[in-house]
Amino acid sequence: NTGFAADAAEKVTPGVDRNTPPIMAGEDFSYMLNKRPGAYIMLGNGDGPTVHHPMYNFNDDAIPAGCSWFAEMVETRLPA
Structure with a gap:
């Protein structure tokens, strides 16, 4: 399943760190x-x-890539 998630991430954002x-x-x-x-x-x-550091500030610019990644996983596992 990790490979599946990494493959989906690679489709959305090339250069995924698999190591x-x-x-x-x-x-x-x-x-x-x-x-x-x-x-x-x-x-x-x-x-x-x-994330648990008091100066943590989520980078909102990561949201589109994250949403696209999850959508890619769903569309791959549950094709129409």
Whole structure:
């Protein structure tokens, strides 16, 4: 599923980094993945402070790419 998500991202924004190191995210998402197929995916947001930093400021310019990425995944998995 990670490959599927990366392939969809590559269609929307060429140059996807497929070689990121694993992270120790503090999410319980792994329990969901034990029940249903899925992938923990991330949308790049620039080089500023990360999400839990007090100076974090989401880059709104990332929204169109993120929406297009999710739409590509849906359209690929659920063709009309």
